[in-house]
Amino acid sequence: AQTVTQSQPEMSVQEAETVTLSCTYDTSESDYYLFWYKQPPSRQMILVIRQEAYKQQNATENRFSVNFQKAAKSFSLKISDSQLGDAAMYFCAYRSADNDMRFGAGTRLTVKP
Amino acid sequence: KAGVTQTPRYLIKTRGQQVTLSCSPISGHRSVSWYQQTPGQGLQFLFEYFSETQRNKGNFPGRFSGRQFSNSRSEMNVSTLELGDSALYLCASSLSTIHEQYFGPGTRLTVT
Numbered sequence: 001a002q003t004v005t006q007s008q009p010e011m012s013v014q015e016a017e018t019v020t021l022s023c024t025y026d027t028s029e030s031d032y033y034l035f036w037y038k039q040p041p042s043r044q045m046i047l048v049i050r051q052e053a054y055k056q057q058n059a060t061e062n063r064f065s066v067n068f069q070k071a072a073k074s075f076s077l078k079i080s081d082s083q084l085g086d087a088a089m090y091f092c093a094y095r096s097a098d099n100d101m102r103f104g105a106g107t108r109l110t111v112k113p
Numbered sequence: 114k115a116g117v118t119q120t121p122r123y124l125i126k127t128r129g130q131q132v133t134l135s136c137s138p139i140s141g142h143r144s145v146s147w148y149q150q151t152p153g154q155g156l157q158f159l160f161e162y163f164s165e166t167q168r169n170k171g172n173f174p175g176r177f178s179g180r181q182f183s184n185s186r187s188e189m190n191v192s193t194l195e196l197g198d199s200a201l202y203l204c205a206s207s208l209s210t211i212h213e214q215y216f217g218p219g220t221r222l223t224v225t
Contacts, residue, residue, distance in 0.1 A: 035213055044116075045203065045216040091156065099169045099210040101146065103156040 004094050006104035013082045014112050020067075021077045021107045023092030029053075033095040034068065036077045039106075040088040048090070051075065079109075087111045115140065117206050117217035125223045131192040134220045138185050138206030144168075145187040146214060147179060150201040159202075162187055163210050191222075199224045 003026045013019035025034070036048040051059045051068050058066050063080045079086055092104040118137045126132050138145050147159040158171040162181035179189040185206070191198055201221050205214035 033211065033213075037216075044218045045205075047213050047215065050213050095211070097211070099161060101158050101161070101169075101214070103148075103158075105155045 004092055004102045004104040006090075006092050006107050008107045009105070010108045010110070012110040012112060013079070013086075015082055015084060017082055018078060018080045019082055019109065021079075021090050021092075021109070023075045023077070023104055025073050025075065025092075025094045025102075027073065027094065027096065029096050031097045034066075034075045035093040035095070036064070036066070036075075037091045037093060037103075038086075038088045039091065040085075043088075045091070049077065082111050084111050084113060117204055117215055119202075119204050119217040119220050121220060122218065123221050123223075125225060126194050127225055128194055128196060130194050131190060132194060132222060133188055133190045134202055134204075134222075136187045136189075136204030136206075136217060138187070138204075139215055142206035142208055142215070143185050144207045144210050144212070144214075145181055145185065146205045146207075147187070147189050148203040148205065149173075150203055150219070151199075156203070159189065161210065168210055194224045196224050198222065 005024045032053045034051045038048045039045040049059050049061045065078045067076045089106045091106045094102045120135045144163045146161040149157045161169040165181045176192045181187045201219045203219045204217045207214045
């Protein structure tokens, strides 16, 4: 079974600084999708970024980028120029080609002014 | 485009009762998934529907069931409620089973 591990339960970053959230996953599949979701306190879960396993190029969305290392089964999220609104719970997620969806336990990010 | 909507947003039930939660996906999305979120267990996958067919099911007892209608709206039902069923139930929709999911605000169920 595929598992997703987020080894950092909590992280903090100073406003305007850069932070990297870690995620590793275990799979025997070659075709799959990886996602980072953000869940602000008492608010809706929203998609931050998506990466297809067949793409070598790392995905980027404005201040958010990933470092996808397929061989190492690692999928970290880098947030540049952190803002107060980035404070949230971040979930790494894996979706297999046969639709199995798994989430990590989450990393709570605090942004200090 | 309207987002994923879930009703009701909050619900209080007593042990032994049953409950039905509703989810309306984003227009055009045919896949709907349900998750249970608790502080202790995190996000756990319940089931996924695509074109009225259950495509995948998580490791939950048979008290948890769901269905999807021809307009892609979905319902999930929990029978014989237990205290441990208290959770935030999230619905997510996607264009298909391989696309990213968009989440609703959730239904917070409290079982007393």
